[in-house]
Amino acid sequence: MISLIRPVFRVILVGAIVLVLAPAPVCSARGMPLDGLWRFALDPTDAGEKQQWFNQRLPYPIRLPGILQAQPQISGLPIARDTPWVLSLYDRYWYLRDDYKDYTEPGKVKVPFLSQPPRHYLGAAWYQRDFDVFQYQTARRFVLTLERPHWETTVWVDGKKIGSDRSLVAPHVYELGTLTAGRHQLTIRVDNRMIMPYRPDAHSVSDSVGASWNGIVGRIELNDTSRVWIDNAQVFPNLGTRSMLIRVKIGNQTGISGSGTLTAIWPDIGAVPVTWDEKGGTAEVDVPLRVDQEPWDEFNPKLHALRLWLRGTGVEEYYDLKVGLRELKAVGKEFVLNGRPIYFR
Numbered sequence: 001m002i003s004l005i006r007p008v009f010r011v012i013l014v015g016a017i018v019l020v021l022a023p024a025p026v027c028s029a030r031g032m033p034l035d036g037l038w039r040f041a042l043d044p045t046d047a048g049e050k051q052q053w054f055n056q057r058l059p060y061p062i063r064l065p066g067i068l069q070a071q072p073q074i075s076g077l078p079i080a081r082d083t084p085w086v087l088s089l090y091d092r093y094w095y096l097r098d099d100y101k102d103y104t105e106p107g108k109v110k111v112p113f114l115s116q117p118p119r120h121y122l123g124a125a126w127y128q129r130d131f132d133v134f135q136y137q138t139a140r141r142f143v144l145t146l147e148r149p150h151w152e153t154t155v156w157v158d159g160k161k162i163g164s165d166r167s168l169v170a171p172h173v174y175e176l177g178t179l180t181a182g183r184h185q186l187t188i189r190v191d192n193r194m195i196m197p198y199r200p201d202a203h204s205v206s207d208s209v210g211a212s213w214n215g216i217v218g219r220i221e222l223n224d225t226s227r228v229w230i231d232n233a234q235v236f237p238n239l240g241t242r243s244m245l246i247r248v249k250i251g252n253q254t255g256i257s258g259s260g261t262l263t264a265i266w267p268d269i270g271a272v273p274v275t276w277d278e279k280g281g282t283a284e285v286d287v288p289l290r291v292d293q294e295p296w297d298e299f300n301p302k303l304h305a306l307r308l309w310l311r312g313t314g315v316e317e318y319y320d321l322k323v324g325l326r327e328l329k330a331v332g333k334e335f336v337l338n339g340r341p342i343y344f345r
Contacts, residue, residue, distance in 0.1 A: 031221050031222070031223045032131065032221065032222040032223070032224075033219075033220070033221055034064070034129065034131065034186075034220040034221060034222055035063075035064060035065055035220055036063060036064070036129075037061055037062075037063055037129070038061070038062050038063065038064050038127050038128060038129045039057065039058035039059070039060065039061065039062070039127070039128040039129060040058055040060045040061065040062035040125070040126065040127055040128070041053065041058045041059060041060060041125070041126045042121070042123070042124075042125055042126075043123060043124035043125060043126055043189070044121075044123050044124075046123070046124055048124060048126055048189060049189070052159070053126055053187070054156035054159050054161075054187040054189075055159045057128070057185075058126055058127075058128045058187075062127065064127060064215070064216050064220055065215070065216055065217040065218060065219075065220060066215050066216075066217065067213040067214070067215040067217065068119075068121055068125055068192075068213060068214040068215045069117040069118065069119045069120060069121060069212075069213050069214065069215075070117070070118065070213070071118075071119065077119045077120060077121050078106070078107070078109075078119065079109045079111065079116060079117075079118075079119070079120055080106065080109055081095040081104050081109055081111075083109075083111070083120050084120075084122060085111070085114065085120070085207045085212075086122070086194060086200050086205055086206060086207050086212040087113070087114055087200055087201060087206045087207040087208045087212075090113050091112070091113070094111070094112055094113075100112065113208065114206075114207045114208040115207070115208060115209055115210045116207075117207075117210055117213070120207075120212075121192075121214055122192060122193050122212065122214075123191065123192070123193060123214075124189055124190070124191045125189075125190050125191075125192075125214050125215075126187065126188070126189050126190075127187070127188045127189075127190065127216065128185065128186065128187045128188070129185075129186055130183050130184065130185055130186070131183070131184055131186060131222060132182070132183050132184075133179045133180065133181050133182060133183075133184060134181060135181045137179070137181070137224050138178065138179070138180060138181050139178065139227070140178065140224040140225060140226060140227070141175070141176075141177065141178060141224065141225050141226070141227050141229065141253055142175075142176040142177065142178070142179055142222060142223070142224050143173060143174065143175060143176065143222070143223045143224075143225070144162075144173070144174040144176055144186070144221075144222055145171050145172075145173050145174075145219060145220070145221045145222075145223065146171060146172040146173075146174075146188070146216050146218075146220055147171045147216075147217070147218030147219040147220065148171070148216070148217045148218040149172055149188075149190055149215070149216045149217075150168070150190070150192050150211075150212075150213050150214060150215060150216075150217075151166055151167070151168050151190075151191075151192060151195060151205075152164065152165070152166040152190070152191040152192075152195045153165050153166075153172050153188055153189065153190055153191075153216075154188070154189040154191075155174050155186070155187070155188050156186075156187040156188075157176055157179070157184055157185070157186055157187075158184050158185055159185075162174050162175075162176060166195050166196065168204045168205070169204075171218075171219075176222075177253075178227075186222075188216070190214055190215065190216065191214075192212060192213060192214035225317055226314070226315050226316070226317045227252070227253040227254045228250065228251070228252050228253075228254060228258060228276065228310070228312070228314075228315045228317070229250070229251050229310070229315075229317050230248055230249075230250060230251075230308055230310050230317055230318075230319040231249045231250060231251035231280065232248070232249040233246060233247070233248050233249070233308055233319055233321060234246070234247045234248075235247075235306065235321065235323050237289065237323070237325045237326065237327065238327065239289070239295060239325065239326075239327045239338060239339075240327070242288060242289040242290075242291070243286055243287070243288055243289060244266070244286070244287050244288075244289055244323075244325075245284060245285075245286055246264055246284065246285045246286075246287065246306075246308070247282070247283075247284050248262060248274075248282065248283045248284070248285070248308060249280065249281075249282055250274065250276045250280050250281040250282065250283065250310065251280050252276050252277070252278060252279060252280040252281070254278075255278045256278060257275070257276060257277045257278055258275070258276055258312050258313055258314075258315070259273065259274065259275040259276070259312055259313075260273075260274055260275075260310060260311050260312020260313070260315055261273055261274065261309075261310075261311050261312070262274045262283045262285055262308065262309070262310055263308070263309040263311070264285050264287050264306065264307075264308055264309075265306070265307040265308075265309065266287045266304075266306050266307075267290075268287055268288055268290070269287075270285045270286060270287040271285070272284070272285045274310070274312075289325065293325060294325070295324075295325045295326055295327075295338045296324030296325055296326040296338075297326065297337055297338055297340075297342075298342075301324070302324070302325075303322040303323065303324055304322070304323050304324075304325065305320070305321075305322060305323075306320070306321045306322075306323050307319070307320050307321075308320075308321070326338055327339075328342075
């Protein structure tokens with residue numbers, strides 16, 4: 001049975017400001033954003049995997065990206081004086097103090113020493129939605145990206161377990177492989193307990209700064225690419241020589257070697273022949289920097305568009321990046337950015 005703790009939801013969207021010094025990749029132009037309405041259920045007793053919720057249809061609506069604790073009413077999860085906070089409170093018996101007695105009654109609890117959320121929940125929560133695959137996509141490779149979950153995720157597609165990930169500093173990225181045409185069910189279990197032995201006052205997990213939330217925020221996206229694709233690209237600008245070196249990693253799931261051309265559009269065009277074996281390959285291409293292309297710094301965070309195009313037999317994939325032209329190095333005891341001393345604060 002799926003938990004009958006019934007949530008009522010209001011959407012809280014969390015944005016992020018990203019300072020880009022290196023390229024921020026977008027693999028293929030065929031991205032499918034998965035933000036919007038999902039299905040949802042709480043799993044406070046960890047019954048979901050045993051009862052195979054990934055093969056069921058979850059009962060309640062919720063919108064993602066979002067944070068579970070920010071929802072205004074979730075029956076059964078109010079703040080109480082015995083709420084199991086992640087943070088090790090400075091005074092665990094604060095509710096025995098006379099000056100806090102007015103804040104210990106149900107519905108009126110106010111806990112000192114932390115940024116108190118409207119609701120508190122530690123444990124598993126399940127998120128689920130459907131998506132469609134078209135006939136022309138059936139020979140392509142699918143990748144699911146969860147930009148910032150908190151913090152362990154486990155993913156199923158049509159009841160098949162894809163894998164698990166746990167990271168607070170990097171997106172959770174799942175290889176789904178090829179999918180048949182038609183409708184598919186995506187299920188994600190998110191567990192926000194202390195999965196790893198972090199300090200309970202660490203800013204990434206502590207209640208004191210509201211960081212014990214459950215949910216998925218940021219970009220939630222499904223991408224499809226060819227089974228030979230641009231897996232990664234690194235850009236190394238050299239302002240002294242007015243040139244830029246681009247290093248590319250080519251992925252291959254076909255098990256067959258091949259060859260083609262890698263083209264960089266920047267706005268000048270550079271092209272090199274490339275090959276890959278049954279496991280993939282690498283390539284490098286140089287492009288010149290124009291005099292009118294502004295460098296990046298914190299006062300002028302100028303970013304330039306770069307498109308990489310991989311073409312070969314049965315392959316035509318592109319990879320878009322935003323590039324900041326900067327040159328950071330140490331000179332004596334100082335860091336120097338684009339020829340000017342910089343102070344990190």
